[in-house]
Amino acid sequence: MFAPLGEIIRNGIAQTTPSGLFFAIGEQLNALSGLALCLIMAWSHMDNPRRNGTLFMSIGLVWFLLCGVLCGTLGIPSLWTVIPTAPLVLLVLRWLTELPWRQLLLIVATASYMVAIVYYLSLVIDVAVLGADSTNLRVGWPGLVNLLLLDVIALVSLWHPLHDSIPATFDSPSISKGFWQLIWLFPFVSSAIVVWCMPADNSTLLDSHMLEIAFTVAVVYSCFMVLAYFLIWYMIQQSDRLLAARRRQHYEALQTLQLQHMNERIREARQIKHNVRHHIHSLQALAAAEDMDGIRSYLDEMSKHRLLQPAPMQYCEHASLNAVLVYYCDWVRHLGADVDVKAAVPQYININNAELCSMVGNLLENATEAITQQTQGERRLKVRIRYRSGPPAALFITVDNTYGEADTSIEQIDGDLVSTKHGGTGLGTATVRETAERHHGTASFEHSDGMFRASVMLCLGD
Template sequence: MPPVSRIIEVTLYSLLNFLPFLALALYPFRHSLRFSKGVTVALFGLLTVIQILLGAWVCFIPGTHGSIASAVSTLLYGMFYFLAVKKHFGKTLFILLMISNLANLTVISAKCLEGIFFPALATQNYRWSFSLMLFTIEIVLAVPVFLYMKSIFTPAVEKEPSGFEWKFLWLIPATFYLVWYSAMYSVISRSALEIALQPKNSVFLFVINVGAFLIYYVVARLILEQSKTLELQEKNHQLTMQAVQYENLQKKIEDARRVKHDVRHHILLMQEYLNSGELEALREYLSRYSESLPDDSLVRFCENNAANTLLLYFAQQAKDHGIDYIVKAQIPKDFFISDTDISALFGNLLENALDACKEEKEDGRKIIVRAGMTGGSFCATVDNTFTGSLRYTGDGDLISTKHKGHGLGTQSVKIIAEKYHGICRLESRDGMFFASVMCQRE
């Protein structure tokens, strides 16, 4: 029976060499686990026990079991990871290889430091000195690596682009793995221990990992930009389809107005004929029918058809939800902003204003629209009731309250403003949200 102190040393090393890295690899997929949290934790615990037993086997059972134990450990590690995470295979393999490269850097650097500070213990397996150096390096790396994973890589992993990218992106960490492995272990005459004890090898691994993480950063940014572009394209497509629907709606309203006018004229003629008769009941019925018809004064907010269609549509939406809707717009029929852009501009602003008002519980909800030309510039403001709080990204973009990530509607408005050499300003105060846009003629 080995001493208790040695059992503790082996257990401590096995935990430090396993738990932090597996937890870090699972973090980006914490919302995409295949099993419930209870089952996942149980499997995690079972795998931890197996890792400890493998370490004890290598340390306490005579023979050269290190390579076999390492292969079994790696196999079980990968099986658990791919079983527990329900994501694209290439995506999980990318993270697994990335964390494996980091783990190898940590272990080899820890052994190198052990050789410097505890040379007598460095040639022995799983001593407390090795665990101490391993723990020290993990503490140093914990904060920057976790922040990197949280703020840079996890958002990219959570995106769901076409999936084609991840079929090949895993080759990047795989290539780094092959580069450092072949460079360090190509000389057969050197043992793994001798390689780990040489400081130059730790420095080499550190440089390799720094370069790798810079490339991972570029990959993550490209994926996020691609996803943002696709989302904006989808949003603009939806707005274009809405604009078509709005135009069809306006045509239907105009047709209904013409029909209504004919019906009203018919009713008036019949009432005139009936005035000299005795059919009082029929006259009363026709009177009620006439009063039930909507007002025949079709609302027109401005001369610009695209803007008027949007303003008219959201006027009805606001009315349906009991929201006061005030418009003062003087937008000419033809001016320097295209119909597509003016539709997207008002569509995004009014949709956001309507959604915000629908979330408000108090009375007095309102949307106020002002728009018109000032010299060579077009100015538009859409103000609405809003008692919530705004959150911004590090780049100053507004974070959506309806989904994760940037507010696509406000992002589209900003893009349109920049296209016409203008600005977009969004702020809230005193129970109102204020959106202001200014576009300039070239």
């Protein structure tokens, strides 16, 4: 079986002119450049990219050389082998990277568009130069030179946007999953349009008017694609900047609240100092009357005053996190709730202070709001924060708080808890979950028996 097949291939190559076989392989190098574009976009998301990238390109080179021999032997257009290769590239990239399918589809569709438009332009230029002497749906010397030149220009000019700009948007915290589920259709449909617009034979392009239209459409559409990608990248960058600004604003608001809290504690200390002499006078009067029962009763009432209740000022060594804990826990304690806090976090950990304080602040702020709106029953807040040095290092956070059973604003949509009133919900929930996902962790929210529970785990590296 294999011997006759090998004989057929050898005879086919022998009957193919060297120039025809050479041009067929040259056309496949265009597809190889598309493979390189995929590799550039997926580079930063690959494990051991140097080894896997070299292996990826080596296998691709062998594959496309074989496809070139096949196309040159049988005289079939290159697209007949390039189009079926795209799904194979998608599967290999899925195996080499941790990217989801929707982003891999964007990568492959973008590279496919570049391959299709470059081949289309090369075919148009080949017909423009050779005219009736051009080979049907195949490039000659003019087309091949243009093909290889445009491939090099594309790889050089698109290196920065494809290697640095576009892959960076894959991890953008401001972009929802729904965006990536749809945006890959843009280059995919564009590739389909380019392939559909290709002439069935070169006779269509021999008319000078049709040739001008084909060339103009290819150039204008390529400029449109570049502009569209730039606008998408720009909008994502602007969304990231707005999100970062909101985080800074939230962090600054926390700092303002902490300052207000310190001023309040200072004011309370002054109030206690101011009232001390009145208490002394009252005690002196009771002592003069030898009213020991009155003294005991008076001292017992004083000891229960909220201003004299001991409030911890140091929960953990991490200064910024400790300030957030002190503020919110004192706030909840003044509401008459039972507060139980244990935190073991060192002064320096591998996470931005603003990001950490924003996440914990969101959890505690929503928990405080839920306790504030609670009209009956016991009020409780329990916080546990523990840092594990690893490797790998990790941060574990749990916040449990009571809420009013009569309030039914906690809802579940697509498996996620959504609410605008209770702890760990609403925009705070989305921010916490997004932060956890960005640090390769998890965030879960559940409620039962009047208690809301938020659990977060962050992977902070070694």
